[in-house]
Amino acid sequence: MIDLEQIHASIASTPSKIVLLVADGLGGLAHPDTRRSELETADIPNLDALARESACGLTTPVEIGVAPGSGPGHLALFGYDPLKYLIGRGALEALGIGVELLPGDVAARGNFCAVNDEGLLTDRRAGRIPTAQSAPLCERLDRIEIPGVQVDVFPVQDYRFVLRLRGEGLSDQVDETDPQREGMAPKIARALNPEAQRTAEIVQQFVSEAGHMLAEDQPANMVLLRGWAQLPNLPDFGAVYHLNPAAIAAYPMYRGLASVANMRIIPTGMSFGDEVQTLRANWNDHDFFFIHYKPADTAGEDGDFEGKVRRLEELDAHIPHIMNLKPDVLMVAGDHATPAIMASHSWHPVPFLLHSQLTLGEGVDGFSERDCAQGSLGRIPAQAIMLLALSHAGKLAKYGP
Amino acid sequence: MIDLEQIHASIASTPSKIVLLVADGLGGLAHPDTRRSELETADIPNLDALARESACGLTTPVEIGVAPGSGPGHLALFGYDPLKYLIGRGALEALGIGVELLPGDVAARGNFCAVNDEGLLTDRRAGRIPTAQSAPLCERLDRIEIPGVQVDVFPVQDYRFVLRLRGEGLSDQVDETDPQREGMAPKIARALNPEAQRTAEIVQQFVSEAGHMLAEDQPANMVLLRGWAQLPNLPDFGAVYHLNPAAIAAYPMYRGLASVANMRIIPTGMSFGDEVQTLRANWNDHDFFFIHYKPADTAGEDGDFEGKVRRLEELDAHIPHIMNLKPDVLMVAGDHATPAIMASHSWHPVPFLLHSQLTLGEGVDGFSERDCAQGSLGRIPAQAIMLLALSHAGKLAKYGP
Numbered sequence: 001m002i003d004l005e006q007i008h009a010s011i012a013s014t015p016s017k018i019v020l021l022v023a024d025g026l027g028g029l030a031h032p033d034t035r036r037s038e039l040e041t042a043d044i045p046n047l048d049a050l051a052r053e054s055a056c057g058l059t060t061p062v063e064i065g066v067a068p069g070s071g072p073g074h075l076a077l078f079g080y081d082p083l084k085y086l087i088g089r090g091a092l093e094a095l096g097i098g099v100e101l102l103p104g105d106v107a108a109r110g111n112f113c114a115v116n117d118e119g120l121l122t123d124r125r126a127g128r129i130p131t132a133q134s135a136p137l138c139e140r141l142d143r144i145e146i147p148g149v150q151v152d153v154f155p156v157q158d159y160r161f162v163l164r165l166r167g168e169g170l171s172d173q174v175d176e177t178d179p180q181r182e183g184m185a186p187k188i189a190r191a192l193n194p195e196a197q198r199t200a201e202i203v204q205q206f207v208s209e210a211g212h213m214l215a216e217d218q219p220a221n222m223v224l225l226r227g228w229a230q231l232p233n234l235p236d237f238g239a240v241y242h243l244n245p246a247a248i249a250a251y252p253m254y255r256g257l258a259s260v261a262n263m264r265i266i267p268t269g270m271s272f273g274d275e276v277q278t279l280r281a282n283w284n285d286h287d288f289f290f291i292h293y294k295p296a297d298t299a300g301e302d303g304d305f306e307g308k309v310r311r312l313e314e315l316d317a318h319i320p321h322i323m324n325l326k327p328d329v330l331m332v333a334g335d336h337a338t339p340a341i342m343a344s345h346s347w348h349p350v351p352f353l354l355h356s357q358l359t360l361g362e363g364v365d366g367f368s369e370r371d372c373a374q375g376s377l378g379r380i381p382a383q384a385i386m387l388l389a390l391s392h393a394g395k396l397a398k399y400g401p
Numbered sequence: 402m403i404d405l406e407q408i409h410a411s412i413a414s415t416p417s418k419i420v421l422l423v424a425d426g427l428g429g430l431a432h433p434d435t436r437r438s439e440l441e442t443a444d445i446p447n448l449d450a451l452a453r454e455s456a457c458g459l460t461t462p463v464e465i466g467v468a469p470g471s472g473p474g475h476l477a478l479f480g481y482d483p484l485k486y487l488i489g490r491g492a493l494e495a496l497g498i499g500v501e502l503l504p505g506d507v508a509a510r511g512n513f514c515a516v517n518d519e520g521l522l523t524d525r526r527a528g529r530i531p532t533a534q535s536a537p538l539c540e541r542l543d544r545i546e547i548p549g550v551q552v553d554v555f556p557v558q559d560y561r562f563v564l565r566l567r568g569e570g571l572s573d574q575v576d577e578t579d580p581q582r583e584g585m586a587p588k589i590a591r592a593l594n595p596e597a598q599r600t601a602e603i604v605q606q607f608v609s610e611a612g613h614m615l616a617e618d619q620p621a622n623m624v625l626l627r628g629w630a631q632l633p634n635l636p637d638f639g640a641v642y643h644l645n646p647a648a649i650a651a652y653p654m655y656r657g658l659a660s661v662a663n664m665r666i667i668p669t670g671m672s673f674g675d676e677v678q679t680l681r682a683n684w685n686d687h688d689f690f691f692i693h694y695k696p697a698d699t700a701g702e703d704g705d706f707e708g709k710v711r712r713l714e715e716l717d718a719h720i721p722h723i724m725n726l727k728p729d730v731l732m733v734a735g736d737h738a739t740p741a742i743m744a745s746h747s748w749h750p751v752p753f754l755l756h757s758q759l760t761l762g763e764g765v766d767g768f769s770e771r772d773c774a775q776g777s778l779g780r781i782p783a784q785a786i787m788l789l790a791l792s793h794a795g796k797l798a799k800y801g802p
Contacts, residue, residue: 006484007467358430358740358742358743358747359430360430360431360438360749360770360771361431361436363771374774374775375774376459376749376750376770376771376774377465377750377780378459378750378774378779378780379779379780380465380780381465384464384465384466385466386466387464387465387466387467387748388465388466388748389466390466391466391467391468391747391748396466396467396468396748397468398467398468398469398470398745398746399463399464399467399468399469399470399473399483400463400469400470400472400473400483400487400488401470401471401472401488401489401490401493401494401628
C-alpha cells in the first residue's frame with residue numbers, strides 16, 4: 001500500500017463530498033436451512049438498487065483469514081494500516097465508554113477482585129458485583145491522589161472499570177497485575193522497559209492505596225489492572241487527506257475511534273434516524289462524513305439471524321434519505337463480518353459498494369456477499385477504500401507524469 | 402511482489418515468443434445514455450473471440466484508487482515496481498520528444514517567459530508563442546557553453562522546450578526556477594542537497610546566459626526551468642528476464658520508456674499497421690515484443706467516446722495479423738484506463754487478456770471491463786503480468802524444490 005504521507009501532496013481539497021457509511025458487522029454467512037446469508041435474506045431494495053449502479057467488491061479488514069476487533073476494523077476503513085497502528089485494550093475500553101484520551105494518557109482495564117487475609121486472590125471478579133455496587137467504589141478510587149499525575153477511575157459494567165493516568169512522561173509498557181489464577185497474590189506492577197519505571201511506580205502506588213481504601217469492603221477489596229495502552233500516534237485524518245471530516249455515531253466506541261483520527265465528533269441521538277438527521281443538519285459544514293450503524297453487529301453478536309436481517313432492513317430504509325443529500329461518493333462498508341451463525345466477529349470478506357458518477361455501474365444483482373464477489377473491485381484491502389473515495393470524488397491527482 | 406532480482410535465476414531463455422500489446426488508455430466507463438463502456442460499444446469480434454479462449458482479468462496499474470501517468474503505467478506492465486522507480490517530469494518530457502537520455506543526464510522542462518525591465522515576470526508563457534517562433538530561440542540557447550558540461554536545448558511545442566545537461570556528477574535535486582506567479586522574479590536555481598550544488602550553479606549560469614541572449618526578444622526574453630529529473634536506475638529488462646526484447650512504438654514517449662528498460666527500439670511508421678508490419682519483419686530476431694497502440698488513449702483524453710470506440714475497432718482489425726505470427730503468449734493490456742466521459746487517465750482497473758495454449762480459456766463473453774471482472778485472473782497488479790507471461794511461455798521454473 002501507498003503510505004499515507006506519500007500521497008498527501010497529490011490530494012486537493014475540493015467541494016465534493018464523501019460519505020462513509022459503516023454498517024458494523026455487515027457481512028454474514030448462510031443460514032443452515034435456507035443457505036442464504038442475512039443480506040440475501042433481508043428485503044433491502046434500496047441497497048440492492050444502489051449496488052447495481054455502483055462499483056462493488058469485498059473488503060478484507062486486516063489480512064485474509066484474520067477476524068478483526070472494532071479498532072483495527074475501523075482504522076483500516078479510515079485508511080490506516082491496522083497492523084502498524086494498534087489501539088490497545090485499555091485505550092479501546094476507555095473509548096468504548098466515552099472517556100477522553102489525549103496523546104500521552106495511559107489507560108488500563110481494571111477489575112475489582114477479592115483477596116483473603118494473606119492477600120491471595122479468592123475471586124478474580126469479586127463475585128461479579130453489579131454496576132450499582134461498583135460505581136460508588138470507582139468514585140472512591142477516583143479520589144486517589146498521586147503527585148505529578150492525574151488519576152481518574154471510570155465505571156464500565158459490573159466488576160469492570162477503566163483507570164486513566166494523565167501526566168508527563170507516562171508509558172504503557174507496564175505488565176498486568178492480574179496473575180490470571182486464584183490462590184496467588186496480585187502481581188507487582190512491573191516496568192517492561194526502563195522508560196516505564198516511573199509509570200510502574202505510580203501504578204503500584206495506586207494499587208496500594210486502592211487496597212487500603214477497599215480493605216473493609218466485601219467482596220471487592222482489591223483491584224487488578226491490565227491492558228495498559230496509550231493511543232497510537234495516528235496521522236491526522238483531515239490533514240493527510242485534505243478533508244474536513246466529521247463523525248456521526250451513536251455509540252461512544254466509534255466516536256472514540258473517530259476522535260483518535262482527529263475527526264470532528266458531532267453529537268447525535270441514539271437512533272440511526274437521528275444520525276441521518278445529524279448528517280443532514282451538518283451537510284454544508286464538512287466534505288467527509290463517517291456515519292456508523294451499530295444494530296446489525298449487535299444482532300449478529302447475539303447469534304440472532306432474524307434480528308440481524310431486520311436490522312439490515314431498517315438500515316435500508318434510511319438509504320434514500322442519505323442519497324437525497326447527493327453525496328459525490330457514498331461508500332457502504334463494514335468493519336468486519338459478524339455472521340449470526342457464529343455469534344462473533346469473523347474474518348470473512350465484507351460486502352462493499354462505492355457509488356459515484358465515475359463508477360462503471362457493473363450491474364451486479366444486489367448487495368450481498370455473493371453479489372459483491374462479482375463486482376469490478378474484486379477483493380480489496382479495507383485500507384484501500386479511502387484512495388478509491390478520493391479518486392472518485394476528484395480529489396486525488398494522478399501518480400507520476 | 403517478487404523482486405525482479407529474486408526470480409532472475411529461475412528464468413530460462415527458450416525459443417518461445419511473447420507479445421505485449423499495450424492499448425494505451427484501454428479501459429473506460431459507461432456512456433450515460435447506453436450504460437455501455439467504449440469496449441462494450443465497440444464491434445471488436447477478434448478481441449472478443451480472443452478473450453473467450455484466454456485468461457482474463459483486470460490489472461491495477463499502481464495502487465487501487467490511484468490514476469497513473471504514462472510512466473508508472475508502462476513501468477508496471479514491464480514488471481517494475483512503479484512506486485520504487487519513478488521517471489520524473491523532465492525526463493519523461495525528454496523521452497516524449499525522442500531526446501536521448503543516458504544514465505547521469507539531467508533533464509528539465511523549460512518555458513519561454515516574459516519579464517519587464519525590473520526582471521519581474523509579466524507572462525509565464527511568453528504569450529504562448531508558437532513552435533515556429535520558439536524553435537529558433539531554442540537553437541540559440543543550444544549554443545550556450547558551460548565548462549565541464551554538455552548543454553542541449555530541444556523545442557517541444559509552443560513556448561515549451563527541454564533542457565538536457567550531460568556530464569559527470571550532475572544531480573536532479575535542484576529546485577524549480579518558476580515562482581508560479583507573475584509579478585515576481587524567476588527564482589534562483591537552488592540545490593536541494595549539498596551534492597546538487599554544482600548542478601544548481603550550472604543551471605543558474607545557463608539561466609543568466611539565456612537572459613542575456615534573449616534580452617532583446619519580445620515577448621520571450623527569459624526562461625523558467627522545472628521538473629528536474631534523471632532516469633531511475635532500472636534493472637535491465639532483457640537481462641532480468643533472460644529475454645531479447647524489442648519495442649515497436651510510433652510515439653517517442655513509449656520508445657523512450659522502453660529504452661529506459663534497455664529494450665531494443667525498432668524504427669517503425671506512424672500507423673499501427675506499420676507497427677504490425679515491423680513486428681512481422683523482425684519476428685525472428687526477438688523473443689519479446691512490446692508493441693504500443695496510442696489512438697484509443699488520445700480519443701479518450703479528448704473526451705471523444707465515439708472516437709475511442711472507433712479506435713478500438715481499428716485495433717481489433719489488426720489482431721488476426723498478430724495472431725497469424727503464432728506468438729506463444731499474446732497479452733493485450735492497458736497502461737491505465739482513459740474513460741472518455743472523464744477525458745483523462747483514471748484509476749479504474751484495466752481489462753487484460755493473456756492468450757496461450759496453457760490458459761484455461763474461461764469463456765467470458767468478450768473483452769470488456771465487466772467481462773474481464775469475471776475472468777480467472779481476477780484483479781491483479783499490472784506488475785504481475787510479466788511473470789504470467791514468462792510462465793505461460795515456459796520460461797519460468799517452479800519456485801522452490
